[in-house]
Amino acid sequence: MKVKNFLTDVGGASRVTKARLKAFHSASPALTDVDPIGNVSREWHPGPIELVVTKITPACKTAKTIRFERTDGKKLPFFYAGQYIVLDFRIGKSLISRPYSISSAPYQARAEKPFVEITVRKSKGDGFICDYVNDELKVGDILTGTMGLGQFYYEPLRDAKHVVALAGGVGITPFASMAKEVVNGTLDIDLTILYGSASSDDIVMKEELDALEGACDKLHIVHVLSGDEPGWTGEKGFLTAELIRKYSAEDTTYFICGPQVMYTFLRKEVAKLDVPARRVRFEVFGQAKDIAMYEGFPTELRHESFTITVVRGISEVEIPAKATESIVVALERAGIRIETGCRSGECGFCRTKVISGDYFVCPEGDGRRAADKEFNYVHACAAYPLSDMKIKIPIM
């Protein structure tokens, strides 16, 4: 067929149809097609996996490190140092999830005897799950966990090679993971950790950290004690701009993880450093301690309770809810499973449709999409009922 005659050729459709059928005709009849790209995605993100507690060690007087392995003995998923794991707990009739920064290193999850660790401090009476982990969890217990979550990790295309980590209390955990990865030679950064604690007894993972510091000249750990302590020769006071500057290089990325009070303080101190916004990265800080303190929350409702009608598929149930507890907490108390990630309003795992009713969204870390706001979707971990409500959540 001469191409230049194409405008007189009316047989094209039949020709291409024959070509297509011929290609199918000569193809193999075997069921052999594979999905290696999908398989890699599943190796990185397998979803919930079954974990067993294999070791519990004290990390200081008030904290413990819990080691988990997979019940099937396989390697754990890949993750970046600084990311968290979500663990699911069944306590009484409640189904509760919690995110914990992983304190072990990514290379350990892929080692000959693979494991993942979290380090959890006992609360001062307000941390139901922290206390459960410290007091009740024992070797041999089985939980499900989803790991490799969160955005708090070193990204070479974004961050400076010189990293200063500002840690407070148990907020050291993501940096412990980074430190181990640096020492292992698998995270190529210069890492200085400024670690604020009230007293030397409060320093979480002190021995472990000190051993790491000696092992590699790319890692520096500087303890900073806020309380007076006889014999302490290290840094004292808070993580002030002056102290931070002392350990900074010309181009430094700051990673910050600690309790909410520390964030309030550090936002001011970091502002004094006069570094570009892209050089400062805060970890999300978890559930608001007291939502009624936020501007816009109708404080007259703070002691109110409401009923939430929960729609899943064609079924509906009613559950009680308090104005000052997030919708996620109400669901968990009622034993209704909902997937959660960061529990800070950011990640959107708990995206929920509000069919009717009023609610308040925690203004800090509101990660909702614009169109979701328009159609009354909330991230249920950061949304609080202000009336009776009707919501729709995924069937779990």
Next chain:
Amino acid sequence: MKFYKDHYDVIVIGGALAGLSSALMLADKGLDVLVLERHNLPGGIATSFVRGGIEIEAALHEMMSIGPGDNRLKVGKFFDDMGLDIEWLQVPECYHASLPGLEVTLHPGLETFSREIDEQVPGTYDKVLKLLKLCDTVFNSVNELSIHPMSKPQMLMKHEAFVKTAGYSTKEVLDTFDLPQKALDLLAPYWIYVGSGFSDLPFTIYSVLMADYVGYGSMIPRKLSHEMSLKMAERAEELGVQIEYRQHVDKILVKNGRAYGVRTARGDEIYSDYVISAAYPNKVYTSMIEPLSEVPEEATKMVNGRRLSLTAFSVILILDKPAEELNIKDYSIFRGDTMDTDALYENLAGLGPYRYLTCICHNYGNPGVTPEGTCSFSVTVLPRVDGWKTVKAEDYDRVKHEVAKQLIDDMSEYFGVNLLDHVLECVIETPMTIAHYTGAWNGCIYGYAHTMEDHIVARLQTAEEEKFIDRLEFAGAHAISGDGMGPAVTNGRKAAKNVLDDIAARKEADR
């Protein structure tokens, strides 16, 4: 607790654009529809995500087939007819072409586009316009024939240009216009949106591509593609569709050659008269049909005989300066060291360095999409699945960063600004990311390659014979119209139409 009805008219696997289009059309006709979506929001890759407080578009560069409010094209019209109120923003240009010896921005409108090419390559206006008008004629025929099939003699009478070009590749037809190389280069950049080199790309597909994008320009939703996806989902629910998120469908239940329901990973068995699958035939015929003995040999042969097309790799940056201060001047830039599409297609089979980059700066189409003093800039390559199939899990992070760095470095060099000095947020999307969120087979977003051996005209001709399982339809990039968010909607509507036609035929037979 009972989450599902005892029976649905239709179960749709996948709540992205194709599946939601099916659901909308079926519910509009009064059918009882269940949509099962694996992610916790609708849209598949037509979605957005939030990083550092900034909402970022996940995939949409420009939406074709919408058309302005007073002259809607087929997808825009469908959305209007379904009662969707999407705020569309016109993309200001077709593209800026950065090619050997050429730096030019071209704008929509067949005459405008031809004139702008003529300014670069004098004396080509008439020929280019003639080509574009031929494309437009073929495009109109495709649109009409996809709704009103007709006999061959009728087609030849009414759709002569369509019939007479159907047997030829893009290269073969372009060659007859005898255009200088530079003019040909300026007519080629959109090739990546259909993903085959011109010697293998049916001219029919090139026609649709050019007539639609060049003739009418393209659109984006103000609240990113999540606005489109969510409005489709919300409207579908208003029409009575049950949409359940976070539901992985593991199996399609088949008995005596007929689909009758699905089983989810949660273990729910749900029954229906019809199943529409957005999951690839590759996945359906190799692992989802239960029992697998119901899969006829022809079905696996078809899967094995077709070539998967392109996947996507994007590095999306939020930069801490306004675009103009970084020398970024256009919404859309196509940059290549050649416009030889066959050579570029070969290059896409590997893992880089990639030679043809597609860049979007959303701020130029959607002012205010990022906070004051910042901009969004993405660089995308659309590689073939072949290279990425060889990447092992333990090498994935390294490869991903190497490729991302190449893309950023290339564009930094072009702008004369090191973009890496301005990164507020950096998101890398890979074929694996797509596979993770959507379950697309090998992360392939383009379905099967448009080739002379898998020609859209042939696909239409043999569609009936390729129904291997009764009452099972496919909707997605792997269906007849192929890749793209506009065609996804068309594919979804086609699957719904097949269901409606089948119901009507059965009713007729019962009479």
